[in-house]
Amino acid sequence: MKRIAVYPGSFDPVTNGHLDLIHRALEFVDELIIAILVNPEKQALFTVKERMEMIRNVIPLNDDIKIDQFDGLLVDYVRKKKAQMIIRGLRAVSDFDYEFQMALMNRRLEPGIETIFLLPAEQYSYVSSRLVKEICSLGGTVRGLVPDEVEKRMQKKLQTGKRRES
Ligand code: PNS
Numbered sequence: 001m002k003r004i005a006v007y008p009g010s011f012d013p014v015t016n017g018h019l020d021l022i023h024r025a026l027e028f029v030d031e032l033i034i035a036i037l038v039n040p041e042k043q044a045l046f047t048v049k050e051r052m053e054m055i056r057n058v059i060p061l062n063d064d065i066k067i068d069q070f071d072g073l074l075v076d077y078v079r080k081k082k083a084q085m086i087i088r089g090l091r092a093v094s095d096f097d098y099e100f101q102m103a104l105m106n107r108r109l110e111p112g113i114e115t116i117f118l119l120p121a122e123q124y125s126y127v128s129s130r131l132v133k134e135i136c137s138l139g140g141t142v143r144g145l146v147p148d149e150v151e152k153r154m155q156k157k158l159q160t161g162k163r164r165e166s
Contacts, residue, residue, distance in 0.1 A: 004083035005029040005116070008074050011036050011051050012044045013150045014058065015132060017124035021089045022059060024118050031064055033081055038071040045133055045157055058147040075110035086115045091125045133158070 005025055011018060011034070025032050034055060036048050046054070048069050055067050070077040078086060086106065088099055103115035119125075124145070132142045137158045142151055 002030045003028070003085070004031045004033065004081060005085035005087050006033045006035050006074075006078045006081060006083045007087040008035045008037060008070070008077075010039070010042070010044065010129065011055065012046055012129050013051060013132075013146065013154065014055050015124070015127050015129055015146050015150075016144070017089065017091070017120045017127040019058065019147070020120045020124050021087065021118050022065070024120075025087045025116075026064060029064075029085065029087075031066065031083075032087070033083065034065065034067045035074075035077060036067075036069045037074075038069050045154070050153070054147070054150055054153065057149055073109065075106050075113055078113050079110060084113060086113060088115055088117055089120055090117045091120060091128070 007022065007025060009018070022032065022034065036051050038048055044051075052067050052069065059065060061067065074086065086103075088103070090096065090099060099115075099117065103117075106113060106115060120127075127145050132146055133154065135142050136151070136154045142154070146154070
């Protein structure tokens with residue numbers, strides 16, 4: 001049976017931590033679907049289309065990796081894709097509470113789907129999309145924490161925002 005996994009998230013924007021996890025997941029799955037949540041209630045820096053574009057530009061897409069968007073319940077999407085696994089990253093103890101609740105709730109909703117937690121490389125264990133956006137908006141460098149293209153696009157967006165404010 002083909003092992004298919006869904007790696008869901010906001011990816012606003014993709015970081016090198018996400019990319020590290022993608023490579024780790026590919027070691028043991030046959031197909032990985034990177035699935036961006038469409039959440040109109042959450043204010044994002046990038047549109048879903050932009051987020052998909054950035055991921056497409058930094059990972060070589062082939063038959064093993066797909067990129068998609070979803071709304072509604074994650075387990076419904078995973079079932080629709082005939083996947084058996086959800087991949088999530090655990091960076092620190094602080095992630096655990098939220099991830100634990102989500103994994104158990106998803107298991108309750110769909111007992112046939114397992115959540116697999118992966119640890120990123122140590123140098124990315126403190127990297128989050130939220131922090132890189134904050135640093136970038138305050139003029140700091142996030143080189144090495146996100147792909148170069150992502151840093152450039154963040155700078156462009158956040159500088160435009162600043163100009164609008166002033
Ligand atoms: O990158 P994020 O924002 O931490 O990802 C969170 C995500 C997308 C995995 C989570 O919000 C999600 O699965 N949302 C879909 C709605 C859903 O299924 N909610 C119930 C989860 S128990």
